Amino acid sequence: MNIPKLRIGNITADVPIVQGAMGVRISLSSLASAVANAGGIGTIASVGLGDIEKAKTEYERISREALIAEIRKAKSLTNGPLAVNVMGVLSNADDLIRTSVLEGIKIIVSGASLPLKLPALVEDRSVSLVPIISSGRAAELVLRAWDKRYMRTADGIVLEGPLAGGHLGFSMDQLKQLEQHSLPILLADVLEAIKPYENKYGRKIPVIAGGGVYDGKDIAEILLAGASGVQMATRFVCTVECDVTQEFKQAYLDAKKEDIVIIKSPVGLPGRAIRNKFIKDLEVQGKQVIKCPYRCLTTCNVAEAKYCIALALVNACYGKIDQGLVFCGENAYRCDKIVTVRELISELMAELEAY
Ligand SMILES: Cc1cc2nc3c(=O)[nH]c(=O)nc-3n(C[C@H](O)[C@H](O)[C@H](O)COP(=O)(O)O)c2cc1C
Incomplete structure (x- = not known):
């Protein structure tokens, strides 16, 4: 066309x-x-x-x-x-x-x-x-x-x-x-x-x-x-x-179809991400201890949030993939x-x- x-x-x-x-x-x-x-x-x-x-x-x-x-x-x-x-x-x-x-x-x-x-x-x-x-x-x-x-x-x-x-x-x-x-x-x-x-x-x-x-x-x-x-x-x-x-890009290159999952985000919405060590650890621990000086989100209930999403995303983007949330679309494995x-x-x- x-x-x-x-x-x-x-x-x-x-x-x-x-x-x-x-x-x-x-x-x-x-x-x-x-x-x-x-x-x-x-x-x-x-x-x-x-x-x-x-x-x-x-x-x-x-x-x-x-x-x-x-x-x-x-x-x-x-x-x-x-x-x-x-x-x-x-x-x-x-x-x-x-x-x-x-x-x-x-x-x-x-x-x-x-x-x-x-x-x-x-x-x-x-x-x-x-x-x-x-x-x-x-x-x-x-x-x-x-x-x-x-x-x-x-x-x-x-x-x-x-x-x-x-x-x-x-x-x-x-x-x-x-x-x-x-x-x-x-x-x-x-x-x-x-x-x-x-x-x-x-x-x-x-x-x-x-x-x-x-x-x-x-x-x-x-x-x-x-x-x-x-x-x-x-x-x-x-x-x-x-x-x-490069580490973040590599996580996409390494991802397999079954690694791409839906998670609950402290933003109050579901999100799609690669199921890496960070997500697996959370599945076991349930919750991380959070200190929040930023108040970056109007919808985040710090007392109940399972992790700090800002920190998790910053970690991922700086290449600390094991401590970070790697958001991706459903087709990232391709x-x-x-x-x-x-x-x-x-x-x-x-x-x-x-x-
Ligand atoms: C790593 C990542 C971060 C994203 N961050 C934002 C964001 O900050 N704001 C937003 O409106 N959408 C965000 N999105 C959604 C994208 O802008 C886009 O609409 C969507 O991912 C398109 O689908 P695709 O990734 O399958 O092409 C993000 C998507 C990805 C993959």
Whole structure:
């Protein structure tokens, strides 16, 4: 099939791929700029940045300054489209969103809770607002709230299906019935739910679908089902430019299908990860002792949390794999080599054209 361009607001990407955010410190300026330079949209994950020791006393300032540094670095490496992803459950989400806009970011992507008040934080209409949702119902809730409260609609929607990596917008029960929640089924629901708002605002709301999209054939099938683009994360881990350490990338290369499991996260959502020593130890211990000076999540009950997710993710990204949580998508076990972002995108586009 012909390669369609992806338009989000005033931004047009030649390649219909959004590189999904990967916190903590996995998708930063290096990966995001490489994707933008290769024609896609690169996303900086804003969660968990900055010196962890200093952040114990000045969490918000340290996070903000580190995000500014990443945005500036990314912009020095590319003129292509860049997005910042801010998880709504972060205690400093509003600050990170405002900071990104002040630094000239033109696409804000927000999920991990319904971003109902996002338009209130971003008055500048040249900034595209892209909620992440996992169902037609959630899309309808967000768009109805934005329409009623702010007379505004989304500039794009990321639909994240149950095969995605990291935190998932599905219950444990839903994750056991994957065929009922397949990406094409969810996409049909979302396309239906957004129609009234496309009609009211007289423009298309592009839906970018992701979660388990692995090759050009997957991309073609989801585009033919009505998506305007795809969001992909897992495959970008195994690239030269991905900001994470070699040990983390190696954990993907070593993973087998049966190693990829669903865990309960202190964020309050299920998540998908590689069942490594950290997860096996937790299965035996039940709970780790946590001291939390950060209060990074509004939804984390420190007294009851089984581990500190921020620390577990920081450990993993710095290569302390045995003490860390290695988030991944369902298809991570299929990654078998490290390639450059340009090689990956060329391969995907060749497969898409051949479809
Ligand atoms: C290691 C990892 C970390 C992630 N972190 C975030 C995050 O910080 N914020 C977010 O909205 N999504 C996050 N995600 C989800 C991705 O952005 C993406 O939507 C999803 O993984 C797409 O599915 P795929 O990995 O099968 O391509 C993460 C995914 C992975 C694999």
